[in-house]
Amino acid sequence: MVEGGGYGDMDAHWWASRRTEMTNPSASAERTAEYAMTASEYAVWAEEVHRLAAEKDAVVLAHNYQVPEIQDVAHHVGDSLYLSRVAAETDASTIVFCGVHFMAETAKILSPTKKVLIPDLAAGCSLADTITADQLREWKAQHPGATVVAYVNTTAAVKAESDVCITSSNAADIVRSIPEDQEILFLPDQFLGAHVQRVTGRSNMHIWMGECHVHAGISPTDVRLTVAAHPEAEIMVHPECGCTTSVLEMVSHGDLPADRTRVLSTGGMVKAAEASTAAEVLVATEIGILHQLRKTNANVNFIPMNAKASCLYMKMITPEKVLRALRDDVFEIVVPTDIANKARRSVERMISIGNSSRGGE
Numbered sequence: 001m002v003e004g005g006g007y008g009d010m011d012a013h014w015w016a017s018r019r020t021e022m023t024n025p026s027a028s029a030e031r032t033a034e035y036a037m038t039a040s041e042y043a044v045w046a047e048e049v050h051r052l053a054a055e056k057d058a059v060v061l062a063h064n065y066q067v068p069e070i071q072d073v074a075h076h077v078g079d080s081l082y083l084s085r086v087a088a089e090t091d092a093s094t095i096v097f098c099g100v101h102f103m104a105e106t107a108k109i110l111s112p113t114k115k116v117l118i119p120d121l122a123a124g125c126s127l128a129d130t131i132t133a134d135q136l137r138e139w140k141a142q143h144p145g146a147t148v149v150a151y152v153n154t155t156a157a158v159k160a161e162s163d164v165c166i167t168s169s170n171a172a173d174i175v176r177s178i179p180e181d182q183e184i185l186f187l188p189d190q191f192l193g194a195h196v197q198r199v200t201g202r203s204n205m206h207i208w209m210g211e212c213h214v215h216a217g218i219s220p221t222d223v224r225l226t227v228a229a230h231p232e233a234e235i236m237v238h239p240e241c242g243c244t245t246s247v248l249e250m251v252s253h254g255d256l257p258a259d260r261t262r263v264l265s266t267g268g269m270v271k272a273a274e275a276s277t278a279a280e281v282l283v284a285t286e287i288g289i290l291h292q293l294r295k296t297n298a299n300v301n302f303i304p305m306n307a308k309a310s311c312l313y314m315k316m317i318t319p320e321k322v323l324r325a326l327r328d329d330v331f332e333i334v335v336p337t338d339i340a341n342k343a344r345r346s347v348e349r350m351i352s353i354g355n356s357s358r359g360g361e
């Protein structure tokens with residue numbers, strides 16, 4: 001166990017040997033503001049990650065819901081769309097994907113000749129689990145000819161049954177790009193679907209009633225209580241959040257300030273954070289994004305609407321497991337060729353339409 005480190009007991013022997021090499025034990029007692037590791041532990045671990053990555057010709061990608069240490073050690077940090085683009089363009093022969101399983105699958109779909117590793121195969125996604133390829137085939141049979149728009153939070157098998165993939169940062173652009181008379185099946189997130197329908201005014205769009213347990217857990221009550229405690233703050237809400245609809249209703253009833261409330265992908269949040277001059281910003285999404293926001297603008301106090309909104313799947317990826325992935329070449333992502341070939345078309349459309357960003361999911 002890493003003493004006080006909080007990331008489990010993987011690689012205990014490695015840590016034990018490296019800790020005795022530390023030249024400044026007093027520094028180990030100091031903690032950085034957001035790390036579970038001490039500064040010395042981080043430095044030793046990060047050096048080993050970078051050494052192994054260079055030795056293995058690997059690039060480390062981290063989703064911005066990862067723990068702060070992994071975000072900071074990674075070569076690239078961002079949302080699914082940004083990381084997909086990096087995966088498609090990298091010269092590295094190995095990609096270590098610090099995120100959840102569907103994201104690593106997407107990297108493999110785009111880079112079939114590269115080795116794609118995920119540090120923990122159990123890192124899934126409750127939203128992706130809400131629809132299977134069989135369920136989608138059944139839904140399509142009920143709406144023949146409809147265009148299937150799938151959020152990137154889906155399995156490779158579901159992507160293979162879809163026409164185009166989206167992320168929260170390009171969802172509205174992609175729906176607008178589909179001819180107006182064309183029926184749309186939008187899956188699997190009901191809150192993102194409702195948001196896209198609202199901003200595009202699209203009426204012939206059917207929405208799958210899936211949800212992410214983390215975002216659905218950010219409730220209208222969380223919003224009301226946090227806003228009441230910080231009445232002057234700006235407000236940023238992710239479109240996947242269970243509170244989104246009520247936030248918009250509260251704005252229209254004058255219960256929230258329209259000029260200070262925005263529904264943004266986390267990529268949009270990072271951009272807005274850069275420009276913000278507010279003293280406080282309230283944030284409704286998975287709390288991992290707070291690390292990026294705070295790095296982007298240290299003058300703003302970013303406050304979570306729900307401090308418990310943490311994705312247990314994202315947090316299955318620990319610093320020790322990142323090391324193991326690099327050292328032992330585990331766990332390799334495999335996507336059957338026929339599924340990968342079909343899924344690639346919809347993922348490539350996602351990459352070619354909409355805005356690039358460093359945030360969002």
Ligand code: SF4
Pocket residue numbers: 065100124125126127128153212213214215286311312313314361
């Ligand atoms: S936060 Fe929700 S949507 Fe994102 S990976 Fe976790 S379970 Fe899936």
